[in-house]
Amino acid sequence: MPRTKMSTKHFIFHLGIVLHHVFVLYYFAAKLGKGKVPVDLEWPHGLEKYSGRFLTIWNFVVTLVFWTIYSIDRELILPKALDAFLPLWLNHALHTNITVAAFTELLITFHWYPASRRTTVYGIAAIMVAYSVCLFSTYYYDGTWLYPIYGVLNWTQRICFSAVIIIACILTFLFGEYLNSQIWGLEIQKMKAKNLSKQKKQR
Template sequence: MIKIIVFHLLGVLQFGFGCYYDAMYVTIPSTSRTIAFSPFGGKLKYLTYLNALLQTAYFAISLVNDIIGTNEPSPAGKPLIRRVKDVMFSSLAFPLSIFVGTTFWGIYAVDRELILPRSLDAYFPLWLNHVMHTNIVVFSVIELVTSFRMYPSRKTALSLLGSFMLCYVIWIHVIYFHTGVWVYPILSVLNWPLRVMFYLFSLGLVCGLFVIGERMNEFVWGNEIQKTVKGSKKKSH
């Protein structure tokens, strides 16, 4: 139990400090010619930053649950904070963290200028890059294998995840039509049909990552899930 508390505390401190440092100290000069850097929207225009905020909130909720809630399998009567924790991780925190990490490093490997131009190295430190794009994946996987949870129904989870992604796509278009620049350089080299395909591919990928998380959870926690389901059925009778 102590190890879980320390792990969740480390998650809060790491991602919280990353968000703070990024907001306070990572400033792109207004004279930069890099396409993605209009001040409109601030840091909240980046999915990476939004995800880091989400991870901070998730690990904070997990830490509070460690103290006043429960991490044990339970067929019924789980505290509200435990139910929020389970749904938040399953529907958003896990698939988004894996999505951000895999898409960032995938595009980076092909052509880093499309996602994090070299001109930003002087402003965006390497350690912060790894906190935002590498550690989120590592911490999410560790969280999945060390803490039991019941996944919500796919309808509930995919509705939350799809709504979040739709809102973000709308948001980046609001920014584009307001400023004339795309949040991510890769969008500037795609025409509209390819952008739509890119959005659909991204939606399919993040939903697929949810299913992968669901399957991984079943593989790791299968026995506990079966006991919880059986306990729920007995209580209902």
């Protein structure tokens, strides 16, 4: 990875993202603590008890999956009855803003991706498999699905759906790597040439 000093604008940008996440998590926890979740719904029981197990809280990146399901049938991912608890701005803070931030960061910051793409893909897959274990174990021990959509699927569909999400995460990484190569192609060529020069000197 290139060793470059972080500029003031980069520092302010990244600090802003951190503060955004901290505020959202604090607001979310405060709302749960005040018991604002509608009690007449079965699913919010899991929202209160297992708030830390939702993928959004793990990484703030479930934008593509969330909005795809939301556009098909929002009751499968975020029931309308929760609008009073999760206002529109908070919904976007959880499921939209991070993608905007990620693309902005891609445009203003040069990234040197790991040389081993296979290792990175394995790492992403491992994290997502770990989350799948969290998801299914929650249902096994408590009978509660963290996401309503799993409640309307059979077991074959649930496993396939989880596999599709894992694949989508890997494809998202590959897409980000491609965009980075298109935006920062000149810098990447310089880094490759520099590394090649070092290798020749070491020989």
